[in-house]
Amino acid sequence: xxxxxxAPDDVVDPGPLTTGxxxxxxxxGVALVAIAVLALFGxxxxxxxxxxxxxxxxxxxxxxxxxxxxxxxxLTTTGSVLYLWRRSRWWELVAFAGAEVATLFTVITLVxxxxxxxxxxxxxxxxxxxxxxxxxxxxxLLGYLAVRRLSADYEVRAKRAAIVGLLLxxxxxxxxxxxxxxxTLHQKPTLFSNGLDSRIEGLMLFSLxxxxxxxxxxxxxxxxxxxxxxxxAEQVAEEGLEAAIAERRAEGASA
Amino acid sequence: MWADAWLVAVKDLRIEFRSRVALNQVLPFALLxxxxxxxxxxxxxxxxxxxxxxxxxVAVLFSALLALGRSFSVESADGVRDALRLSGLPxxxxxxxxxxxxxxxxxxxxxxxxxxxxxxxxxxVTGWPLLLMTIVVATVAIxxxxxxYGVVAAGLRVxxxxxxxxxxxxxxxxxxxxxRAFEAALGGTPSEGWPWVGLMSVFAAVYVVAGALGxxxxxxxx
Amino acid sequence: MATPAPPPTxxxxxxxxxPRSGPVVHLRGAVALLGRFPALAGVDLDVAPRRIVLLRGxxxxxxxxxxxxxAGLVSFTAxxxxxxxxxxxxxxxxxxxxxxxxxxxxxxxxxxxxxxxxRFWTRAAHADAADAEAAMGRLGLDGRLxxxxxxxxxxxxxRRASFACLxxxxxxxxxxxxxxxxxxxxxxxxxxxxxxxxxxxxxxxxLSSHELDRSIALSDEIVTLAGGAVVATGVDDVG
Numbered sequence: 001x002x003x004x005x006x007a008p009d010d011v012v013d014p015g016p017l018t019t020g021x022x023x024x025x026x027x028x029g030v031a032l033v034a035i036a037v038l039a040l041f042g043x044x045x046x047x048x049x050x051x052x053x054x055x056x057x058x059x060x061x062x063x064x065x066x067x068x069x070x071x072x073x074x075l076t077t078t079g080s081v082l083y084l085w086r087r088s089r090w091w092e093l094v095a096f097a098g099a100e101v102a103t104l105f106t107v108i109t110l111v112x113x114x115x116x117x118x119x120x121x122x123x124x125x126x127x128x129x130x131x132x133x134x135x136x137x138x139x140x141l142l143g144y145l146a147v148r149r150l151s152a153d154y155e156v157r158a159k160r161a162a163i164v165g166l167l168l169x170x171x172x173x174x175x176x177x178x179x180x181x182x183x184t185l186h187q188k189p190t191l192f193s194n195g196l197d198s199r200i201e202g203l204m205l206f207s208l209x210x211x212x213x214x215x216x217x218x219x220x221x222x223x224x225x226x227x228x229x230x231x232x233a234e235q236v237a238e239e240g241l242e243a244a245i246a247e248r249r250a251e252g253a254s255a
Numbered sequence: 256m257w258a259d260a261w262l263v264a265v266k267d268l269r270i271e272f273r274s275r276v277a278l279n280q281v282l283p284f285a286l287l288x289x290x291x292x293x294x295x296x297x298x299x300x301x302x303x304x305x306x307x308x309x310x311x312x313v314a315v316l317f318s319a320l321l322a323l324g325r326s327f328s329v330e331s332a333d334g335v336r337d338a339l340r341l342s343g344l345p346x347x348x349x350x351x352x353x354x355x356x357x358x359x360x361x362x363x364x365x366x367x368x369x370x371x372x373x374x375x376x377x378x379x380v381t382g383w384p385l386l387l388m389t390i391v392v393a394t395v396a397i398x399x400x401x402x403x404y405g406v407v408a409a410g411l412r413v414x415x416x417x418x419x420x421x422x423x424x425x426x427x428x429x430x431x432x433x434x435r436a437f438e439a440a441l442g443g444t445p446s447e448g449w450p451w452v453g454l455m456s457v458f459a460a461v462y463v464v465a466g467a468l469g470x471x472x473x474x475x476x477x
Numbered sequence: 478m479a480t481p482a483p484p485p486t487x488x489x490x491x492x493x494x495x496p497r498s499g500p501v502v503h504l505r506g507a508v509a510l511l512g513r514f515p516a517l518a519g520v521d522l523d524v525a526p527r528r529i530v531l532l533r534g535x536x537x538x539x540x541x542x543x544x545x546x547x548a549g550l551v552s553f554t555a556x557x558x559x560x561x562x563x564x565x566x567x568x569x570x571x572x573x574x575x576x577x578x579x580x581x582x583x584x585x586x587x588x589x590x591x592x593x594x595x596r597f598w599t600r601a602a603h604a605d606a607a608d609a610e611a612a613m614g615r616l617g618l619d620g621r622l623x624x625x626x627x628x629x630x631x632x633x634x635x636r637r638a639s640f641a642c643l644x645x646x647x648x649x650x651x652x653x654x655x656x657x658x659x660x661x662x663x664x665x666x667x668x669x670x671x672x673x674x675x676x677x678x679x680x681x682x683x684l685s686s687h688e689l690d691r692s693i694a695l696s697d698e699i700v701t702l703a704g705g706a707v708v709a710t711g712v713d714d715v716g
Contacts, residue, residue, distance in 0.1 A: 084472065140424050146420055251703075
């Protein structure tokens with residue numbers, strides 16, 4: 001079976017013992033700096049919100065995390081399509097890594113959402129459109145991962161997971177749409193309206209912006225590492241085919 | 256191809272007819288769920304009445320999981336999967352046949368459950384066109400999506416736990432939509448229900464296509 | 478000898494007795510993997526039309542995998558592999574409706590009767606319904622036995638039912654994995670008779686067996702498999 005070689009240069013060589021490289025070291029460094037800047041602006045320099053108080057600071061992580069999760073899902077579906085269409089293992093691993101990182105960010109979104117909700121609404125959970133959709137997203141991702149992590153041959157796992165992955169984005173769209181309709185056709189009191197409707201500007205807007213940058217960098221760093229780990233794992237599994245064939249024939253010669 | 260699909264559907268229904276699993280186990284299970292809801296929700300306080308549409312569709316979904324699991328466990332007999340691949344039946348026909356068989360069983364289930372809620376929960380039925388259309392569209396949606404994910408989980412040791420995890424989140428929009436449509440019909444405001452039927456039709460269309468395309472590749476395994 | 482053009486075959490791939498040009502099976506260095514394990518590690522095999530070929534060898538030699546691979550169920554990952562003129566490495570699905578495989582697994586629905594099963598599989602293969610009835614009769618699945626649910630049958634009866642499904646399809650290439658196993662002496666005689674008739678009618682048969690005396694008498698050629706490769710071939714002079 002041929003393996004796509006358009007992966008980052010330092011991955012083609014089956015030799016490396018770690019998944020780090022110059023690229024990821026630089027990326028990681030920049031990400032750390034971005035996180036520091038985010039902490040500075042988000043926690044210290046930007047003001048508290050008139051309505052939400054200090055809780056607004058959580059949104060600087062919550063909103064970008066949600067976006068990161070959706071981007072991860074998009075990668076999963078794209079990778080799944082390309083795997084089914086072109087049999088590209090590289091893209092299949094992108095799909096897998098994308099799903100795992102998306103799951104992480106979905107959990108972060110849910111947790112930060114709940115942490116934001118407590119001081120703002122007084123409760124940890126409400127069945128509003130956004131939170132509910134995010135919870136559904138998590139379940140859909142867990143389903144994909146359950147299939148991808150089966151104990152079976154790579155081909156079996158990959159193909160089945162790819163079908164599930166291919167449908168991930170359509171499912172997410174349909175679920176979001178139905179949850180949205182559901183929650184807006186029944187008008188709930190404005191107590192539960194999402195605080196993001198209020199105007200956000202100035203330093204708060206800048207903090208949100210740095211949030212996006214920082215999360216994007218962390219997302220990318222995690223994605224590359226996760227991809228490489230998966231890549232190496234599959235490489236290891238494949239090694240020794242020639243030796244296995246020779247062994248098999250020797251078994252026959254002695255029979 | 257349609258003849259092949261019908262052949263497969265008839266075969267599945269004949270298996271059901273001889274083994275009577277749906278009749279003896281799935282149907283009673285569905286009615287049992289309705290009864291359990293009554294225990295949990297105390298009929299005297301009006302909760303049961305208000306929740307009827309949702310409870311109906313939850314019962315349908317849980318029972319559908321059993322029916323879908325059964326549809327694939329019959330194919331797990333020794334050598335049957337290989338025989339299907341060798342038979343020359345086009346995978347699309349095989350998929351369609353299975354969808355038809357599951358859909359027919361679900362329709363019977365839904366009718367019986369409908370009688371169940373009328374009798375057990377005292378529901379008074381209005382808005383027939385919306386009710387019937389909802390049942391038809393939801394059945395297609397459940398059968399197509401369920402069969403596709405059923406194949407994904409088929410033949411695996413973990414099938415029984417994997418299938419619900421895959422199917423229930425995917426079918427959540429169907430639950431939301433059909434419940435809202437039923438509420439609209441029973442509440443006398445059918446115009447609010449039809450958009451939901453539209454949404455579920457889109458869902459069903461997506462899965463008809465996905466199933467037809469995905470079933471073949473999924474059957475192929477070394 | 479001038480070879481006529483290959484005979485036209487319909488969807489079910491029935492052999493109509495005319496000789497075809499070229500070998501029915503042609504393998505060179507064929508490798509097939511089961512997961513990571515090279516079940517077939519470079520098989521060289523040629524089977525001419527209308528021959529009955531016996532595959533023998535120790536357990537684990539790859540006989541079952543070879544039969545399944547020839548049926549297009551297992552893919553070849555290296556070497557040349559052509560069956561009935563179809564390149565299995567390019568498209569192994571194309572050959573499936575033209576071969577018949579009698580596998581270890583019965584391939585029958587336990588909840589349905591013998592007749593239901595044979596008729597279903599016959600219709601699925603677009604073969605003649607009359608052939609289904611004839612096949613059941615030939616294999617001693619008569620009268621009340623046809624209406625018995627497969628789950629209640631003995632091993633031997635189940636084997637006969639599986640064989641009936643294959644016979645009814647009239648494939649060009651018969652792949653039989655231990656056809657004698659589980660059958661009593663009468664059953665084995667019937668199997669032998671059917672195999673000889675099929676070969677005479679133009680089909681090619683490849684069978685594996687541990688039942689050597691009977692199988693050697695039945696076959697035209699013997700191929701010995703070990704360690705996923707062919708280690709010996711021989712033309713059988715007896716019978």
